[in-house]
Amino acid sequence: MYVQHLEPVADSLxxxxxxxxxxxxxxxxxxGGLRVKAHLAGLSGLLAAVLVAWLAYRMPxxxxxxxxxxxxxxxxxxILWIVVNALWVYxxxxxxxxxxILRRSFGRxxxxxxxQALVVAFCFGALLEALAGFGAPVAICSVMLVALGFDxxxxxxxxxxANTAPVAFGAMGTPVVTLAQVTGVPLDTVASVVGxxxxxxxxxxxxxxxxxxxxxxxxxxxxxxxxxxxLAFGAAQFAASNHLxxxxxxIVASLAGxxxxxxxxxxxxxxxxxxxxxxxxxxxxxxxxxxxxxPEVLRAYAPYALIVVIFSIAQIPAxxxxxARATRTVDWPFLDVAGPDxxxxxxxxxxxxxxxxxxxxxxxxxxxxxxVLRVHARVAVxxxxxxxxELRFAILTVTSVLALxxxxxxxxxxxxxxxxVAAAGAGLAFLSPVLGWFGVAxxxxxxxxxxxxxxLQVTAARESGLSPALLAAANSSGGVLGKMISPQNLTIxxxxxGLAGREGDVLRKVLPWSLGLLLIMCLIVVGQSTPVLxxxxx
Numbered sequence: 001m002y003v004q005h006l007e008p009v010a011d012s013l014x015x016x017x018x019x020x021x022x023x024x025x026x027x028x029x030x031x032g033g034l035r036v037k038a039h040l041a042g043l044s045g046l047l048a049a050v051l052v053a054w055l056a057y058r059m060p061x062x063x064x065x066x067x068x069x070x071x072x073x074x075x076x077x078x079i080l081w082i083v084v085n086a087l088w089v090y091x092x093x094x095x096x097x098x099x100x101i102l103r104r105s106f107g108r109x110x111x112x113x114x115x116q117a118l119v120v121a122f123c124f125g126a127l128l129e130a131l132a133g134f135g136a137p138v139a140i141c142s143v144m145l146v147a148l149g150f151d152x153x154x155x156x157x158x159x160x161x162a163n164t165a166p167v168a169f170g171a172m173g174t175p176v177v178t179l180a181q182v183t184g185v186p187l188d189t190v191a192s193v194v195g196x197x198x199x200x201x202x203x204x205x206x207x208x209x210x211x212x213x214x215x216x217x218x219x220x221x222x223x224x225x226x227x228x229x230x231l232a233f234g235a236a237q238f239a240a241s242n243h244l245x246x247x248x249x250x251i252v253a254s255l256a257g258x259x260x261x262x263x264x265x266x267x268x269x270x271x272x273x274x275x276x277x278x279x280x281x282x283x284x285x286x287x288x289x290x291x292x293x294x295p296e297v298l299r300a301y302a303p304y305a306l307i308v309v310i311f312s313i314a315q316i317p318a319x320x321x322x323x324a325r326a327t328r329t330v331d332w333p334f335l336d337v338a339g340p341d342x343x344x345x346x347x348x349x350x351x352x353x354x355x356x357x358x359x360x361x362x363x364x365x366x367x368x369x370x371x372v373l374r375v376h377a378r379v380a381v382x383x384x385x386x387x388x389x390e391l392r393f394a395i396l397t398v399t400s401v402l403a404l405x406x407x408x409x410x411x412x413x414x415x416x417x418x419x420x421v422a423a424a425g426a427g428l429a430f431l432s433p434v435l436g437w438f439g440v441a442x443x444x445x446x447x448x449x450x451x452x453x454x455x456l457q458v459t460a461a462r463e464s465g466l467s468p469a470l471l472a473a474a475n476s477s478g479g480v481l482g483k484m485i486s487p488q489n490l491t492i493x494x495x496x497x498g499l500a501g502r503e504g505d506v507l508r509k510v511l512p513w514s515l516g517l518l519l520i521m522c523l524i525v526v527g528q529s530t531p532v533l534x535x536x537x538x
Contacts, residue, residue, distance in 0.1 A: 001344075002063050013419060017417050019056050020414075023404055039393045042400030042404065053067075059411045064407060067406045068403040070332050071403035071406030071407065075399035080395055084387055090128070092303075092380065096374070101300040102301065103147075104292060105300065110261075115261065116148050117145065118209060118257075122205065122206055123257045125138075128140055130169065141159040141162065158209055160510050162205060168479070168480050169198075173249065177358070179476055182405050185472050192241060193472075194476050197473060197521065207230065229258075232256045233260075236256035236257070237249050244315060245311050245314075246358075302373070303365065323356040326355040326356065330349070335410070345410065366380075398448070401448045401451050417459070428460055429474070430522045433477060435453050436449050436474065436479035437518050440486060457472050466529055478521050481521060482518075484510045485510060494506060
């Protein structure tokens with residue numbers, strides 16, 4: 001049995017923490033400083049974590065490699081199993097051109113560019129984040145806004161800022177699922193806390209978007225539909241994450257936000273010509289004027305309706321229990337780890353939820369989508385394989401980062417850093433979202449930032465007497481605000497609208513909003529850690 005030691009380097013917590021941070025520092029420097037590709041940075045960090053565990057922490061090499069293998073296995077299933085199948089559903093809608101029909105359907109809701117920004121970037125972007133994530137919402141929504149006549153820079157900025165509130169529950173809940181796994185905090189608990197933080201952002205973001213589109217005039221004239229949209233989105237995200245399903249949180253929220261916009265009469269008032277002339281400075285795509293048969297419009301919405309229905313059915317208690325019986329739990333080979341107190345850690349056991357996992361449910365929805373959209377079986381298989389190929393580097397990145405996280409967690413590196421950081425005391429609640437923000441700003445992924453820093457946050461919380469669930473959730477909720485400034489997302493947005501090389505210009509426009517919203521999130525977490533707002537926590 002390997003027993004974790006918190007002070008393996010010269011019996012010094014400070015020196016041990018310094019050595020333990022090396023894998024993280026290497027990843028962050030390679031990504032943020034040297035602009036090395038994410039999968040190479042992940043593999044380099046994994047190698048560093050293995051060496052630190054083996055040489056500094058004296059973890060047997062076979063157990064070190066076994067912990068890395070378990071992390072990679074978790075990355076493949078259920079994390080990437082969810083992502084691949086969700087993106088496959090989206091690709092089938094593109095292949096059958098039903099995605100274009102959906103885009104035109106959204107474009108017809110209003111001719112007011114400020115309302116269009118809310119529908120496309122905020123509501124539809126959240127729907128894409130729920131299904132695909134990993135930069136897809138920013139790329140697709142920025143292109144759609146340009147097609148509606150938005151200036152490319154404005155389109156990129158709006159798409160980036162909008163891609164905040166839904167990120168924690170993106171890709172069918174992948175970030176919070178990962179967070180729960182690496183921290184040991186139950187998924188329902190951590191998701192419910194995140195669902196009491198990010199909805200507050202959701203109320204503010206639509207107001208920010210109409211301000212970005214049309215300045216003070218936009219806020220003065222369209223604050224009502226923006227506020228209603230944000231409130232509906234936030235309320236639905238809270239309700240779904242706390243009482244329905246983590247995987248459905250963003251889907252339900254995006255549909256609720258869009259429905260609220262449609263219901264507000266003010267949102268359907270034609271925009272003044274002066275507004276359109278000042279905002280829509282680009283060329284509008286004539287394709288948006290094409291008429292679509294009602295049956296095809298219904299088919300365009302069908303994939304998302306199927307996902308909602310299937311996930312909802314899977315939450316029926318009797319069926320949920322029946323699906324859970326297929327879960328396989330095994331003692332992970334070559335792994336026998338005990339914490340500093342001598343008790344075995346949960347990482348010695350690996351759970352494989354074969355049927356009940358979100359990825360399998362999305363696969364069922366995808367098969368149903370293929371039938372509804374009349375996709376031939378051969379084409380559906382081809383698109384699934386193409387999805388895997390498209391994600392090949394993302395797959396390598398996610399598996400290597402999760403392998404790194406598991407090595408750091410099981411060797412005791414994360415516990416050492418957490419014990420050292422806990423010295424921040426009460427200030428830890430304020431700094432917790434900042435750490436998540438920094439992680440996402442560098443890695444471009446809330447999932448990766450949760451894998452890297454989730455266990456560290458929980459350890460620091462326990463050492464300082466704060467709620468582990470609160471700081472774990474704060475890592476994810478703060479992280480969503482770093483996505484708009486991450487080099488990967490900036491590059492995606494600029495490439496999508498033909499602004500390659502102008503990432504710096506876009507960064508200067510989104511950075512103040514990233515920092516301002518981060519400050520608000522820090523204050524929310526501080527409040528929730530005190531009697532002022534602790535009534536908000538479950």
